[in-house]
Amino acid sequence: MKMGAERMCMPSPSVEQFADAVKQTVFANKRWVPPPGKGSLYIRPLLMGSGSNLGLGPGLEYTFLIFASPVGNNYHKGRAALNLYVEHKIHRATPGGTGGVKSVTNYSPVYQTQQQARAKGFSDVLFLDSATGKNIEEIVAANIFIRKGNVISTPTLKHGTILPGVTRKSIIDIALDFGYQVI
Numbered sequence: 001m002k003m004g005a006e007r008m009c010m011p012s013p014s015v016e017q018f019a020d021a022v023k024q025t026v027f028a029n030k031r032w033v034p035p036p037g038k039g040s041l042y043i044r045p046l047l048m049g050s051g052s053n054l055g056l057g058p059g060l061e062y063t064f065l066i067f068a069s070p071v072g073n074n075y076h077k078g079r080a081a082l083n084l085y086v087e088h089k090i091h092r093a094t095p096g097g098t099g100g101v102k103s104v105t106n107y108s109p110v111y112q113t114q115q116q117a118r119a120k121g122f123s124d125v126l127f128l129d130s131a132t133g134k135n136i137e138e139i140v141a142a143n144i145f146i147r148k149g150n151v152i153s154t155p156t157l158k159h160g161t162i163l164p165g166v167t168r169k170s171i172i173d174i175a176l177d178f179g180y181q182v183i
Contacts, residue, residue, distance in 0.1 A: 001045055004101040009058040010047055017064070018045065025066035032070045039072040084126040084139065085117035091130035092138055092161075099161035106163065107141060114140050129161065137161060143168045151181045 005012035013021070022043060026033075033041045044067040049059030090113045092106070093099020099106060110125065117125045126144065129135040137155050138144055143162065145154045152175050157164050172182050 001047060001102065004103050005047055007098060007101045008103060010049070010062050012047070013064050021045070021064065021066045025068050029068045032068070034070050034072075037073075039070055042069050042071040043067070082139075083121070083123045085120065085122035085124070086126050086128065087113055087117075088128065088133060090127075092127040092140070094130040095159045095161060097161070100157065100163060102163060102165070110140050129155075129159070131159070138163075143171075145171060145175075147180070150179070151183060153183050 001018065002012040004010075022045070025043065026041065029041060045064070046067055047062060047064050049061070050063040051059045051061030053060045090110065092110050097105075110127070114125050124139045126139055127137045129137050135155065136144060136146075138161075143154060143165070145152050147153075152172075154168070154172070155162055162168075175182050
């Protein structure tokens with residue numbers, strides 16, 4: 001959140017404020033936590049401009065909140081493999097843009113492309129890099145990892161177009177612990 005707040009010229013809550021807000025939200029919503037194996041409590045921190053000014057530039061006031069909602073399991077035994085539509089014309093992110101920070105700007109530009117792909121029977125959209133149109137970048141709202149043998153490939157972070165989130169880091173760390181080579 002700190003990186004995204006900096007990029008959007010917003011003040012970020014401290015680590016202590018963030019952790020306390022998450023703990024309070026989980027405690028206040030504990031009755032909504034699904035039983036084991038039936039889902040989880042989705043937790044989404046949100047930092048948004050909320051002041052009365054309107055115009056180009058940073059806001060004068062901001063609201064930090066934690067959104068929580070029960071969700072079902074995303075993984076189902078026997079689930080079909082992804083059937084991805086490869087998008088050649090629309091780009092999810094560009095170098096120098098906001099693809100490398102958690103921001104609403106990461107998602108809204110791709111909704112139409114995702115709807116069109118799903119209408120054609122695809123499960124999601126695979127976006128290519130905006131510089132060459134040849135390299136895999138991300139799916140609509142997720143990093144992508146491709147496994148071949150003992151090697152797991154994932155796009156590089158060096159162009160600033162891919163979110164370096166905790167989920168991505170955790171997958172890489174777990175893969176390395178299991179002896180995979182990650183490139």
